[in-house]
Amino acid sequence: MAPKEPEYLEIAHRRSIEKKTHVSFPQLKYPSLRDEGLKDPVQWLTGKALDDGAEGLWRVHDKLYDLEVFIDRHPGGREWLELSKGLDITEAFEAHHLNPSTEKMLAKFYVRDAKTPRNSxxxxxxxxxxxxxxxxxxxxxxxxxxxxxxxxxxxxxxxxxxxxxxxxxxxxxxxxxxxxxxxxxxxxxxxxxxxxxxxxxxxxxxxxxxxxxxxxxxxxxxxxxxxxxxxxxxxxxxxxxxxxxxxxxxxxxxxxxxxxxxxxxxxxxxxxxxxxxxxxxxxxxxxxxxxxxxxxxxxxxxxxxxxxxxxxxxxxxxxxxxxxxxxxxxxxxxxxxxxxxxxxxxxxxxxxxxxxxxxxxxxxxxxxxxxxxxxxxxxxxxxxxxxxxxxxxxxxxxxxxxxxxxxxxxxxxxxxxxxxxxxxxxxxxxxxxxxxxxxxxxxxxxxxxxxxxx
Structure with missing residues (x-):
C-alpha cells in the first residue's frame, strides 16, 4: 500500500538525508561518487561502473556483451563504446538504435547473464x-x-x-x-x-x-x-x-x-x-x-x-x-x-x-x-x-x-x-x-x- 501524502513527504525527506537510495525510486542504490571530487564526466563513468554490474563488459538489460572486437567497426564511431565500457548501456542502446536488426547483431557478442539486477x-x-x-x-x-x-x-x-x-x-x-x-x-x-x-x-x-x-x-x-x-x-x-x-x-x-x-x-x-x-x-x-x-x-x-x-x-x-x-x-x-x-x-x-x-x-x-x-x-x-x-x-x-x-x-x-x-x-x-x-x-x-x- 502506498504511503499517505504526509507520510510520503517524511519518507522522502529521510531518504534524501540518508543518501542510501534514490528518493523517487527507493529500489535503486544512491549513485557511487555522486557527491565527491570534481564531479567530472570521468568520475561519473567510474561511479556508474561500480553500480551497474557490467563486470568490465557492456550490459544491455540483463545480459553482458563483449564488444571489444567491434569497437573499430561500430557505425557510430569507436568513442561511444570506449566511453561506455563497463557500464549498463540499456537506455543508450534502446534510444540510439532504431533499426530492429541491431538487436540481432548484438546477440553475436553475448557472453553471459548479469549477476545483479539493473540499477535503473x-x-x-x-x-x-x-x-x-x-x-x-x-x-x-x-x-x-x-x-x-x-x-x-x-x-x-x-x-x-x-x-x-x-x-x-x-x-x-x-x-x-x-x-x-x-x-x-x-x-x-x-x-x-x-x-x-x-x-x-x-x-x-x-x-x-x-x-x-x-x-x-x-x-x-x-x-x-x-x-x-x-x-x-x-x-x-x-x-x-x-x-x-x-x-x-x-x-x-x-x-x-x-x-x-x-x-x-x-x-x-x-x-x-x-x-x-x-x-x-x-x-x-x-x-x-x-x-x-x-x-x-x-x-x-x-x-x-x-x-x-x-x-x-x-x-x-x-x-x-x-x-x-x-x-x-x-x-x-x-x-x-x-x-x-x-x-x-x-x-x-x-x-x-x-x-x-x-x-x-x-x-x-x-x-x-x-x-x-x-x-x-x-x-x-x-x-x-x-x-x-x-x-x-x-x-x-x-x-x-x-x-x-x-x-x-x-x-x-x-x-x-x-x-x-x-x-x-x-x-x-x-x-x-x-x-x-x-x-x-x-x-x-x-x-x-x-x-x-x-
Missing part, C-alpha cells in the same frame, strides 16, 4: 509506449527525404562563419559602438554554434561536433555528461547535469538546503560566465591528479578552443594581447548565454519530474519518464533556426537523440497519436513560463505529490 528504474516492454513509438518512427523515417538534414548543416555553418567574421571585426575596429556590436554578435553566434553543435554530438562521429570545443568546452565530456547521463537518466540522481551544479545550484527539491540556495537565479548571473574557462582549467588539472586522464580522455580536439584567439590575431591586425582579451570577453559572454539558454530550455519547472517527487510507478517505461522530465516550448518549435539555437523539439529529441533536429518536426503526427493512445504526459508551454518555472524550481523545498500534478 526504467523498462522497455515490447508493447510499452517507447518501443511501440520506436517501431512507428523507424517506419516513418523511411518516408522523410535524406536532404532534410542539410537545413541543420546550413544553420550551424552559417553561425560559425558569422562568429569568425564578427570576432575579427571586434578586434580590428577602433570605433567603440561598432566594436561593441561586433563583440556581442560574435558572442551570441559562438553561443548558438555550441547549442547547434549539440545536434551533432549525439550522432556518429562527424566534424561538426568539434564546433562545440570552440568556446573551451569538450564535446567528449559532453557526450558523457549530456548524452550518457542527462539524456538517459533525466532529472534522476544519475543526471550529471543536475549534480554537477551542486552545491551552488540545487534543482532537486530538498528540505535541508543551504540558505543561499534560494538565490540561485542571482548565483547563475555570476557563475555562468566563467563555466567555460573553469571547465577547461579543470580538465588541465585532471591531467596531473587523475592517472590515465591524459591518455584516455584528453585529445587533440581540446586545442580547438585556442584556435579562435589565433584567428582573431591573424585576421584583425591587432596586438596579440588585445586579441586574447577580446576573445576572453567573447568566451565568457558566450558561456553565459549557453548556460542561460540551457537552464531555461526544458527541464526545470515545477510541473517537471525531479528526484524526490512522488511517482505512481517506480518502474516506469523509459519513454514515459522522459515525457515527465521534459517540457516543450511552442514559441521555440515554430522555427527551425530557433529549434537549433534554443534546444527545440526537446521531447522528441530526448526520445530519439540521434535523429537530426530538422527531421524531428516530421515525427509529430505519429508521436501525438501514440501519446494519446498511452496517455503520455506531453507538456507544452512558453519560453517565458519556462524561465519563471526555473526560478520556482530552485525555490522548491519539498517534493511534488501525485495529487498536485497536473
Amino acid at each position: 528504474p526504467f523498462t522497455f516492454k515490447e508493447d510499452g509506449f517507447y518501443r511501440s513509438l520506436k517501431k512507428r518512427v523507424w517506419e516513418e523515417l523511411k518516408t522523410i527525404p535524406k536532404t532534410e538534414i542539410t537545413r541543420s548543416d546550413k544553420v550551424i555553418d552559417g553561425l560559425l562563419a558569422t562568429c569568425l567574421a564578427f570576432s575579427t571585426i571586434a578586434c580590428w575596429t577602433e570605433n567603440y559602438w561598432l566594436g561593441m556590436l561586433a563583440y556581442l554578435s560574435a558572442s551570441l553566434s559562438l553561443a548558438w554554434v555550441m547549442v547547434a553543435a549539440h545536434n551533432y554530438i549525439h550522432k556518429a562521429t562527424n566534424f561538426r561536433m568539434y564546433y562545440f570545443n570552440l568556446a573551451l568546452w569538450s564535446y567528449r565530456d559532453f557526450r558523457v555528461s549530456h548524452v550518457l547521463s542527462h539524456h538517459l537518466y533525466t532529472n534522476t540522481l544519475m543526471d550529471l547535469e543536475i549534480s554537477g551544479f551542486e552545491p551552488m545550484i540545487f534543482w532537486n527539491p530538498r528540505k535541508d538546503r543551504p540558505f543561499y540556495a534560494d538565490y540561485a537565479i542571482v548565483i547563475e548571473q555570476f557563475l555562468f560566465p566563467f563555466i567555460s574557462i573553469v571547465n577547461y582549467l579543470k580538465r588541465l588539472i585532471l591531467i596531473f591528479i587523475r592517472p590515465g586522464f591524459l591518455k584516455q580522455h584528453f585529445g587533440w580536439h581540446d586545442g580547438i578552443g585556442l584556435l579562435l584567439p589565433i584567428w582573431m590575431y591573424l585576421t584583425s591586425g591587432s596586438t596579440f594581447y588585445h586579441a586574447v582579451v577580446t576573445w576572453l570577453w567573447i568566451v565568457c559572454t558566450a558561456s553565459y548565454i549557453v548556460l542561460t539558454i540551457g537552464s531555461n530550455a526544458a527541464h526545470h519547472h515545477p510541473r517537471i519530474f525531479k528526484d524526490g517527487d512522488e511517482v505512481s510507478d517506480t518502474t516506469p517505461d523509459w519513454g514515459m519518464h522522459e515525457l515527465e522530465a521534459v517540457m516543450d516550448r511552442e514559441d521555440i518549435n515554430d522555427s527551425h533556426f530557433k529549434v537549433m539555437t534554443f534546444f527545440g523539439h526537446h521531447t522528441l529529441h530526448h526520445l530519439f537523440p540521434t535523429i537530426d533536429h530538422a527531421v524531428l518536426e516530421h515525427l509529430y503526427p505519429v508521436f501525438l497519436e501514440l501519446c494519446e493512445k498511452y496517455r503520455a504526459n506531453f507538456k507544452v508551454t512558453t519560453q517565458l513560463d519556462m524561465f519563471l518555472g526555473q526560478i520556482r524550481t530552485t525555490l522548491k523545498k519539498r517534493p511534488t505529490l501525485l495529487s498536485e500534478k497536473v
Whole structure:
C-alpha cells in the first residue's frame, strides 16, 4: 500500500538525508561518487561502473556483451563504446538504435547473464509506449527525404562563419559602438554554434561536433555528461547535469538546503560566465591528479578552443594581447548565454519530474519518464533556426537523440497519436513560463505529490 501524502513527504525527506537510495525510486542504490571530487564526466563513468554490474563488459538489460572486437567497426564511431565500457548501456542502446536488426547483431557478442539486477528504474516492454513509438518512427523515417538534414548543416555553418567574421571585426575596429556590436554578435553566434553543435554530438562521429570545443568546452565530456547521463537518466540522481551544479545550484527539491540556495537565479548571473574557462582549467588539472586522464580522455580536439584567439590575431591586425582579451570577453559572454539558454530550455519547472517527487510507478517505461522530465516550448518549435539555437523539439529529441533536429518536426503526427493512445504526459508551454518555472524550481523545498500534478 502506498504511503499517505504526509507520510510520503517524511519518507522522502529521510531518504534524501540518508543518501542510501534514490528518493523517487527507493529500489535503486544512491549513485557511487555522486557527491565527491570534481564531479567530472570521468568520475561519473567510474561511479556508474561500480553500480551497474557490467563486470568490465557492456550490459544491455540483463545480459553482458563483449564488444571489444567491434569497437573499430561500430557505425557510430569507436568513442561511444570506449566511453561506455563497463557500464549498463540499456537506455543508450534502446534510444540510439532504431533499426530492429541491431538487436540481432548484438546477440553475436553475448557472453553471459548479469549477476545483479539493473540499477535503473526504467523498462522497455515490447508493447510499452517507447518501443511501440520506436517501431512507428523507424517506419516513418523511411518516408522523410535524406536532404532534410542539410537545413541543420546550413544553420550551424552559417553561425560559425558569422562568429569568425564578427570576432575579427571586434578586434580590428577602433570605433567603440561598432566594436561593441561586433563583440556581442560574435558572442551570441559562438553561443548558438555550441547549442547547434549539440545536434551533432549525439550522432556518429562527424566534424561538426568539434564546433562545440570552440568556446573551451569538450564535446567528449559532453557526450558523457549530456548524452550518457542527462539524456538517459533525466532529472534522476544519475543526471550529471543536475549534480554537477551542486552545491551552488540545487534543482532537486530538498528540505535541508543551504540558505543561499534560494538565490540561485542571482548565483547563475555570476557563475555562468566563467563555466567555460573553469571547465577547461579543470580538465588541465585532471591531467596531473587523475592517472590515465591524459591518455584516455584528453585529445587533440581540446586545442580547438585556442584556435579562435589565433584567428582573431591573424585576421584583425591587432596586438596579440588585445586579441586574447577580446576573445576572453567573447568566451565568457558566450558561456553565459549557453548556460542561460540551457537552464531555461526544458527541464526545470515545477510541473517537471525531479528526484524526490512522488511517482505512481517506480518502474516506469523509459519513454514515459522522459515525457515527465521534459517540457516543450511552442514559441521555440515554430522555427527551425530557433529549434537549433534554443534546444527545440526537446521531447522528441530526448526520445530519439540521434535523429537530426530538422527531421524531428516530421515525427509529430505519429508521436501525438501514440501519446494519446498511452496517455503520455506531453507538456507544452512558453519560453517565458519556462524561465519563471526555473526560478520556482530552485525555490522548491519539498517534493511534488501525485495529487498536485497536473
